Amino acid sequence: MPVAAPTSTAAEALHVFVKQTGGWVAAQLEACTAAGSAPRPAISTRSSGNPEFAPVWKIELLRRAYEQRFTLGGKVKVALGLDKPITDGDIAHWSTIVYEACTLCNKCAMVCPMGIQLGPLIHEVREAMAEAQVVPADLLDAVRKQEELGSPLGVTDEMWEERIEWIADEWEVDIPIDVQGSEMLVAFTSIELMKFPENIAAIAKILNAAGEKWTISKPGREVVNFGVFEGNPKHVKLFMSRLFDSAKALGAKRLVVTECGHAYDATLDRPQHDGCAGRGHPHCRGDRRPGQARQDQAPGRRVRQRRHDHLPRRLQDPAARRAHPGAAQHPGRSWRRTPSRRSHPTARRRSAAAAGAA
Secondary structure (H helix, E strand, O other): OOOOOOOHHHHHHHHHHHHHOOHHHHHHHHHOOOHHHOOOOOHHHHHHOOHHHOHHHHOHHHHHHHHHHHOHHHHHHHHOOOOOOOOHHHHHHHHHHHHHOOOOOOOHHHHOOOOOOHHHHHHHHHHHHHHOOOOOHHHHHHHHHHHHHOOOOOOOHHHHHHHHHHHHHHHOOOOOEOOOOOOEEEEEOHHHHHHOHHHHHHHHHHHHHOOOOEEEOOOOOEOOOHHHHHOOHHHHHHHHHHHHHHHHHHOOOEEEEOOOOHHHHHHHHOOOOOOOOOOOOOOOOOOOOOOOOOOOOOOOOOOOOOOOOOOOHHHOOHHHHHHOHHHHHOOOOOOOOOOOHHHOHHHHHHHHHHHHHO
16 A cells, blocks of 8 residues: 655654664653553643543654654555554644643652653654644744744843843842853843742842842843753754853853743753753753763763762762772772671660670
8 A cells, every 4th residue: 555755844854753763762762552541641741631632642642753764664554554644734723732732840740650851852852843833823923033032032132231220229139140250140031020020139138138149141141941841952042052152152060040941940850852952061061861871071971970868978988989998999989888797776675685684
């Protein structure tokens, strides 16, 4: 049975699906058992009554693209007519599901019995939707405002300056702006600026009382990143670069963000596909998915990060661990000191009781 070629919109989305389907995505899809569509589905499905709101259903197009492109069973099913290629109608239909019924909070991964990281997978689907240009109009409008004006709420440079001046006068607090040589760059959100100015005033008072050398920046004033919601890597990188470039220009050593959701995650934990916007700068950790090589290392090399949180504080420093007597016996090992059985309180009591009986 002949298989119809995908149309332009579907082809653009499929290109992103295939491009993003590496070992990590494949492992996640292979391990998924679709438990969210079981007789007792996810809470989002039970509360809404719509089975398509189940988190696992939001990655259905990614799963189909992976299966049809990379697995023998998927290719056979398409050839026999048991499954159909992804069409423009599928892309338009799933656009509503992945944008309007998901906040990318990734809480569904916390209750997934297989530990599937659904949030990042849904973000991959959004990238395909952005490439196919089927993003909701109101979301695109917010992205356009952030790209052109620097704020998804449309706050211009003049409005920002007037608002900061008003907050400083109203709460009688000093708010430094673009101060060279500051140790810390603080980035707020437009929502805080317009609706919760007391947050900005309170943080300013705390930093001033602590004697911190801090500043805010007009070019790097917006920490909200609507490119993440859109799923467009170019916009994500553009909005992140404004923060990192401002920190570099001011000589700041630390970047403090007040947004505790997507902006924190985007700033710290997303490699942004083409490399982190601040790669090479201390603000950017350049983190990656599990098993993904660091971008400043030779291809094929993998890095295993060690955790020493279980050690006593005095041994969490690498030099202290090397100086400990046990380090000479097991060089390079991540170890912790285990008390001997004789030093255990119960063992000491039994020894004392035995000695008294003797």
